[in-house]
Amino acid sequence: MKRLTIDPSTSGLPTKDHVETKAFPEAKTTKLHPANAKEEDTNATLYFIGTATTILEWEGLRILTDPNFLHAGDHVHLGPGVSGTRQTNPAIDLEELPRIDAVLLSHYHEDHFDRLVEDKLKRELPIITTPHAKKCLEGKGEESFTHVHALDFFESIQVDVKDGEATKQRKPSIKITGMPGKHVPPGPLAVANDILKAVPPINGWMIELGYADGPEQFENGYRIYISGDTLMIDELKEIPERYKGQNIDLMLIHLGGTTIPGPNMPLLMVTMDAKQGVQLMQLINPDLTIPIHYDDYDVFLSPLSDFKKAVLEAGLSDKVVYLDRKDQFKFNVRQGDDSGSGSGSSGLLAEKLATHAV
Numbered sequence: 001m002k003r004l005t006i007d008p009s010t011s012g013l014p015t016k017d018h019v020e021t022k023a024f025p026e027a028k029t030t031k032l033h034p035a036n037a038k039e040e041d042t043n044a045t046l047y048f049i050g051t052a053t054t055i056l057e058w059e060g061l062r063i064l065t066d067p068n069f070l071h072a073g074d075h076v077h078l079g080p081g082v083s084g085t086r087q088t089n090p091a092i093d094l095e096e097l098p099r100i101d102a103v104l105l106s107h108y109h110e111d112h113f114d115r116l117v118e119d120k121l122k123r124e125l126p127i128i129t130t131p132h133a134k135k136c137l138e139g140k141g142e143e144s145f146t147h148v149h150a151l152d153f154f155e156s157i158q159v160d161v162k163d164g165e166a167t168k169q170r171k172p173s174i175k176i177t178g179m180p181g182k183h184v185p186p187g188p189l190a191v192a193n194d195i196l197k198a199v200p201p202i203n204g205w206m207i208e209l210g211y212a213d214g215p216e217q218f219e220n221g222y223r224i225y226i227s228g229d230t231l232m233i234d235e236l237k238e239i240p241e242r243y244k245g246q247n248i249d250l251m252l253i254h255l256g257g258t259t260i261p262g263p264n265m266p267l268l269m270v271t272m273d274a275k276q277g278v279q280l281m282q283l284i285n286p287d288l289t290i291p292i293h294y295d296d297y298d299v300f301l302s303p304l305s306d307f308k309k310a311v312l313e314a315g316l317s318d319k320v321v322y323l324d325r326k327d328q329f330k331f332n333v334r335q336g337d338d339s340g341s342g343s344g345s346s347g348l349l350a351e352k353l354a355t356h357a358v
Ligand SMILES: [Zn+2]
Pocket: 109, 111, 112, 229, 258, 271, 293
């Protein structure tokens, strides 16, 4: 397994324009996992900026996903002759970003890594991404990014958090694994796309937050699956097979039913719509799902209201948490129990709450 050690105390400023460190952005609303948890019993935060951009913070480490900081009216180039117009503003601007220790990039597309981000981001910021995006990010001559790590499907990297406290026996650690995904449905179109390179290859992610005793021992404490910009494809069926008996606490699903003109074709949907989103919930069966990437561009044709309706019809309403831009979601990364059974989260929290009551 690939390994990376990150020391948040040395991460510096996230962009070339930053002159001072900014505070972690304040949230409009906080939602909790489980919904009746007490905020003081949580130790990790996911802050929603917009599109597929979030900040995941835990144990002093901050990961920024799919950075997109364009504003309403700005355009993105999404392939030969294909563009989109942003309809929303991000919760914070690029220059308001707090300290960031790493970027997780699902694919090299401008609604996930825009030109502004590409210009301004510090070159040495570690980026974990696809082999295709690595090539692009490292092929910019003097402006190349210098710490890019690529993962294939089902390949993992273990990110150890250097906390400076040598007394701590168990080190916080994050295992990130590339998950399969495809923007383009299999068949003749996929072949055409391979030739045209119109739509880049994508990764989903499994992010496991946990603790490691030694180099080879990792114990998961909270498991997050991020779908990436994929359609419902057969390859996704391998995920529940590989993680059989291992609870998936949270899923971030890229919705929107993004529809663009395909190569020599009238229209082509390249991300999940409401129907496929519900199918993915049924396939992955996470404790909770948070939809993201749903209303930020004019090419996102499947509105969140469609997903809400489909979720209601499928009887899955208590399994979904809706975040607006500027909202945050807090949860507890368990320590000392193997989450395999899936009862870990609520069980441990109930135990804690009981202790508090005494
Ligand atoms: Zn996208």
